[in-house]
Amino acid sequence: MTLSAIGLSAMRSGRIILHPTSVEIEPGARIGLVGASGSGKSTLGHALIDALKAQGLQVAHVPQSPDEALDPLRSLAFHWHEAAQARGLADGAAHQRAIFSALKIDGGDLRKRPWGWSRGMQQRFVIAMALMGTPDLIVLDEPTSALDPVIAAATMNLLDRHLERTNTAMVLITHDLGLAARRVSHLMVMAAGRLVEEAETGKILNNPQTSEAKRLAAHRNWMEVPC
Numbered sequence: 001m002t003l004s005a006i007g008l009s010a011m012r013s014g015r016i017i018l019h020p021t022s023v024e025i026e027p028g029a030r031i032g033l034v035g036a037s038g039s040g041k042s043t044l045g046h047a048l049i050d051a052l053k054a055q056g057l058q059v060a061h062v063p064q065s066p067d068e069a070l071d072p073l074r075s076l077a078f079h080w081h082e083a084a085q086a087r088g089l090a091d092g093a094a095h096q097r098a099i100f101s102a103l104k105i106d107g108g109d110l111r112k113r114p115w116g117w118s119r120g121m122q123q124r125f126v127i128a129m130a131l132m133g134t135p136d137l138i139v140l141d142e143p144t145s146a147l148d149p150v151i152a153a154a155t156m157n158l159l160d161r162h163l164e165r166t167n168t169a170m171v172l173i174t175h176d177l178g179l180a181a182r183r184v185s186h187l188m189v190m191a192a193g194r195l196v197e198e199a200e201t202g203k204i205l206n207n208p209q210t211s212e213a214k215r216l217a218a219h220r221n222w223m224e225v226p227c
């Protein structure tokens with residue numbers, strides 16, 4: 001079933017930060033949401049998640065900052081247990097072992113509060129929670145921003161395999177066109193709270209139409225980034 005959200009918009013402090021925007025996502029599609037800082041990517045991500053959840057769909061979210069996903073007063077074990085329960089899994093123990101090992105956070109002490117782990121470990125923990133179960137869509141907002149390039153690449157590879165196995169759709173929010181170019185088949189380009197261009201990744205990289213897409217594609221060193 002195509003995931004569809006029509007007329008998403010947002011206003012903050014009397015200012016429109018997201019102009020009415022409609023998004024359609026095919027099952028298993030991999031879409032990159034790109035644009036300059038402040039262009040409205042996270043805002044559109046949040047609006048999309050809210051709209052799809054209101055339709056009864058399951059959406060996993062890896063927010064831009066782990067602080068948005070983790071309660072500083074609760075242990076990581078509590079977060080894990082709560083996420084497993086919310087997805088109807090017994091305790092997610094087998095999944096936990098496999099995924100923690102793949103994400104290289106298996107040495108982490110789950111009895112600790114989030115701040116007892118590094119930012120990078122917290123970010124991977126939140127990704128591990130998102131990979132539990134089979135949501136209709138995973139929205140990842142700058143998922144590798146706190147990771148070194150090698151761990152970032154390994155994390156994205158793991159994510160790729162998971163999406164393939166479960167045919168889960170993904171929206172990858174990033175200002176890093178190098179990351180997007182390797183991981184998604186379609187790009188949506190944002191500027192000043194609007195979706196200004198939408199096309200296959202290759203088309204936007206090789207033949208961008210709008211000034212915003214041209215500006216992003218002009219950074220041709222994106223092929224050298226390891227993830």
Ligand SMILES: Nc1ncnc2c1ncn2[C@@H]1O[C@H](COP(=O)(O)OP(=O)(O)OP(=O)(O)O)[C@@H](O)[C@H]1O
Nearest residue numbers: 012013017035036037038039040041042043044175
């Ligand atoms: N709570 C808020 N109050 C006022 N303005 C806000 C609020 N949240 C976001 N904005 C503004 O809305 C615009 C879009 O913000 P948003 O966080 O969606 O951008 P972004 O593309 O995700 O940026 P970045 O790449 O830096 O994460 C920005 O100009 C931001 O300052």
Ligand SMILES: [Mg+2]
Nearest residue numbers: 041042043064
């Ligand atoms: Mg953002």
